[in-house]
Amino acid sequence: MSRKIVAGNWKMNTTPTEGSALLRAIGEGLKGYKGPAEVAVCAPFTHLGLLSARNVAGIALGAQDCSRHARGAYTGEVSAEMIKACGGRYVIIGHSERRMYHKEDSAQLLGKIEQALAHELSVIFCVGEPENVRASGEEPAWHYVEGQLAPLQALSDRLSAHLIVAYEPIWAIGTGRTASAEDAGSMCSRVAKWLTRHMNPPADGIPVLYGGSCNAANAKELFAQPGISGGLIGGASLKADDFLAIINAF
Ligand code: PGA
Numbered sequence: 001m002s003r004k005i006v007a008g009n010w011k012m013n014t015t016p017t018e019g020s021a022l023l024r025a026i027g028e029g030l031k032g033y034k035g036p037a038e039v040a041v042c043a044p045f046t047h048l049g050l051l052s053a054r055n056v057a058g059i060a061l062g063a064q065d066c067s068r069h070a071r072g073a074y075t076g077e078v079s080a081e082m083i084k085a086c087g088g089r090y091v092i093i094g095h096s097e098r099r100m101y102h103k104e105d106s107a108q109l110l111g112k113i114e115q116a117l118a119h120e121l122s123v124i125f126c127v128g129e130p131e132n133v134r135a136s137g138e139e140p141a142w143h144y145v146e147g148q149l150a151p152l153q154a155l156s157d158r159l160s161a162h163l164i165v166a167y168e169p170i171w172a173i174g175t176g177r178t179a180s181a182e183d184a185g186s187m188c189s190r191v192a193k194w195l196t197r198h199m200n201p202p203a204d205g206i207p208v209l210y211g212g213s214c215n216a217a218n219a220k221e222l223f224a225q226p227g228i229s230g231g232l233i234g235g236a237s238l239k240a241d242d243f244l245a246i247i248n249a250f
Contacts, residue, residue, distance in 0.1 A: 002192075002207040004223075005164060005230040006247045007040040007124060008237025009064060009092060009211075019047045020054055025240035027056035030247070037230060037250050040090045041237070042124070045078050052087020062090025062124070065098055068111030070118075080112075080119040091116045092124045092232070094148070096170045106151040113155065117162050124164045124209070124232060125152070127191070131171035138183070141169070142190055149191065153198050160195075160203040166232040167191055172212025174234060181218070184210045185225025192227055216245035223249050 014022060023041060030039065042062035043051055051061055067077035083091060093116060094109045104112075109125075116123045127148040129141040145167065155163070167188050172179050179187075188208040195206045210222050211232030222228055230250075236242040 002205040002229045003038060004036040004250055005040065005207050005209060006037045006243075006250075007042060007062065007090065007092075007166075007209065007230070007232050008243055009042050009095070009232055009234045010044065010237060011064065011097070011234060012044060013238055014044070014047070016047045016050045019043055020050055022238065022240060023051050023054055023056050023059065026243055027054075027059055029240055029244040030058045033058060033247070035248065035250050037247050039247055040122075042090060042092050045083070045086075048083065048086035048088050060089040061087050062092065062122075063088050064092045064095065066091050066093070066112055066116055066121070068108055068115055070115060080115040080121055083116075084119045084121060088121060090122045090124060090164075092126060092166075094126045096126060096128055096168060096173060106148070110151045110154055113152075113163075117155070120162060122162045122164060124166050126166045126168050126211070126232070128166075128168040128170050128173075128212070134169060134171060138186065142187065145187065145191065146194060149194055149198070152195070155199065160199050160206060163195075163203075164207045164209060164229075165191055165195065166209040166211045168211035168232060170212075174213070176213050178213040178215075178218050178222070179210070181221040181225055184212075184222055185227045187227075188225065188229075189227030214246065216242045216249075219246040219249035 129144040207229035
């Protein structure tokens with residue numbers, strides 16, 4: 001059995017003040033929470049110091065990217081060490097928006113993962129197929145995702161203890177078109193099986209999250225799928241009530 005995780009991805013939303021209020025509202029709603037989910041909020045870099053000073057119980061903080069370099073002359077970059085020092089415990093790596101808008105490739109992503117894991121951040125590594133690939137069926141979609149997973153084989157066992165994978169079909173992100181629970185469950189199970197088989201040495205129990213228009217109405221059905229260990233939540237993580245309902249869907 002893998003851990004249950006619900007992680008919010010705030011993307012480029014909220015000012016630090018707004019983010020702080022949102023975090024407080026989520027924290028209020030989680031008071032007395034006895035459910036199985038670990039809760040994380042991946043906020044903009046600019047918010048991390050402030051949010052971690054708020055010290056809200058039951059919510060781990062994370063970032064949405066990190067540099068593949070340790071430190072140095074990389075203008076605009078933010079290192080894993082900085083994220084950790086600002087209170088971050090998680091980092092999203094390889095989100096489709098970073099792959100698309102910043103042309104992040106497998107070699108770069110592996111460097112980022114190695115940096116994050118070296119600083120003991122939990123990595124939420126994102127994979128997922130575009131719409132034209134899914135249109136040809138699950139097998140082509142799976143081959144696409146398998147190709148995105150391949151670089152993970154270079155990680156050692158010590159590192160895989162901090163690894164989480166999020167399956168996010170690109171056509172479902174921010175579109176309101178969630179994958180069916182069966183399709184999402186099937187892909188997440190295949191990811192989990194692949195991880196068990198291909199990590200070196202084999203790694204069991206790596207959580208696989210579903211992401212892509214997961215919301216208060218569909219979370220229960222998605223999380224009931226045996227292959228799904230939780231969710232990476234974009235739009236619905238920006239409203240405390242919706243995010244709380246998703247956490248309570250377990
Ligand atoms: P969404 O985003 O929930 O708004 O579809 C998910 C994500 O991009 O991680």
